[in-house]
Amino acid sequence: MKSSSALRNGVITLFHSLNPNPNSYKTIPFRKFISINKSSLPSLPTSDPQKFRFFCSSMAQSGDSVYSSSSVEKQFEGFRSTLEDSGKLRERIKAVAGEIESAARFMHSGLLLVHQSRPVPEVLERAKGQIEVLKGLYSNLAEILKECPGQYYRFHGEWRSETQTAVSLIVLLHWLETGDLLMHKETEAKLGLGSSEFGLDIEDYLTGVCFMSNELPRYVVNQVTAGDYDCPRKVLNFLTELHAAFRMLNLRNDLLRRKFDGMKYDLRKVEEVYYDVKIRGLTANGDPGVPRIV
Numbered sequence: 675m676k677s678s679s680a681l682r683n684g685v686i687t688l689f690h691s692l693n694p695n696p697n698s699y700k701t702i703p704f705r706k707f708i709s710i711n712k713s714s715l716p717s718l719p720t721s722d723p724q725k726f727r728f729f730c731s732s733m734a735q736s737g738d739s740v741y742s743s744s745s746v747e748k749q750f751e752g753f754r755s756t757l758e759d760s761g762k763l764r765e766r767i768k769a770v771a772g773e774i775e776s777a778a779r780f781m782h783s784g785l786l787l788v789h790q791s792r793p794v795p796e797v798l799e800r801a802k803g804q805i806e807v808l809k810g811l812y813s814n815l816a817e818i819l820k821e822c823p824g825q826y827y828r829f830h831g832e833w834r835s836e837t838q839t840a841v842s843l844i845v846l847l848h849w850l851e852t853g854d855l856l857m858h859k860e861t862e863a864k865l866g867l868g869s870s871e872f873g874l875d876i877e878d879y880l881t882g883v884c885f886m887s888n889e890l891p892r893y894v895v896n897q898v899t900a901g902d903y904d905c906p907r908k909v910l911n912f913l914t915e916l917h918a919a920f921r922m923l924n925l926r927n928d929l930l931r932r933k934f935d936g937m938k939y940d941l942r943k944v945e946e947v948y949y950d951v952k953i954r955g956l957t958a959n960g961d962p963g964v965p966r967i968v
Contacts, residue, residue, distance in 0.1 A: 763822060764829060770815045771833040777807045778840045785843060785850075789892055791900040794850055801847055808840055809866040816872045826872065834878060840865065841874070841882025846889055853908060855883070855916065877930055880920075884933035887913060891943035898947060903956040906948035913941045 781804035787797045815833065819826060844864055848856035858879045862868040890909050897905035917937055925931040951957055 763818065764832065766818050767815065767829050767832045770811055770818065771836050774808060774811045774815075774833060774836040774840060777804050777811060778836060778843060780804055781808075781843050782839070785846060785889075788850060789896045791896060798847055798851060801843070805844065805847075805864055808844075809864070812865050812867060812872075816867075816869070819872055823871065830875070834875075837874070837878045838881045838885060841879055842885035842889075845883055845886045849886070849912070853912065855912075880923075881930050881933055883916070884930070884937050887916065887937045887940045891940050891947070894944050894947050898951060903951050906944060906951055907957065910941075910944050910948045913937070913944055917941050 781801050784797060784801040784804070787800075788794060819829070822829070841861055844861055845856045848854070848860075856864075858874065858876065859868070861879060861882075862874040865874065867874045890913060894906050894909050920934050920937065923934075925934055
């Protein structure tokens, strides 16, 4: 006990030797160190409603001026300008696409005369005149696209369906003349396309070929009615070869796939007409026939 008491007294003595005046470190109230000058604070004119409204309005205007100079507003101002320019460009493209549709419609109306057993050269000559019109319109479209290099597929949808229709008519016209399929590069040349910036999309070409096949069953029926019993065989040979070529493609479940499925039904319609003519003995002697498509 004596040793512990002596130790405690020694510690107390040491503390007092280190801090001889402990009262000097008493806490001083914080408010004595802070002196607030109330006159430096802005006074709110709450007593006068009109002055208070003016005060709030001036504060809001000062906030708006800060916001108007912010980087966010500058960014969206740039967006607005870009979208306006893009909209004007799109309207110009739509105007040309409308002219392409009109020329293709006129060309289609001329080609429909082949279903009325009109002389083919006469019908084709009338339709050929529209090819040069289409070529000029695509040239105008190419000039517009030069203003936005590298953005072909951004605006491609504006003339896609019109191009597919134009391709189908040009391919049909070529087939009526030669009995052969017009190749992709040849179709590009007829439309004045083929540059690195503006060419004929492969899917548009293939879809146009599928559209062209839709006209052949009706053509076959009308030709047989007019006494051309060899027409079903020629068309069936052509469609069989074309259908086999399409089967080489790995098509997705999109518009092109659906149009290709439609070609199969066109082929079967022509096949039925051909076998009906063959059974009746109206085909030419020595006709080897065409293998049936399953």
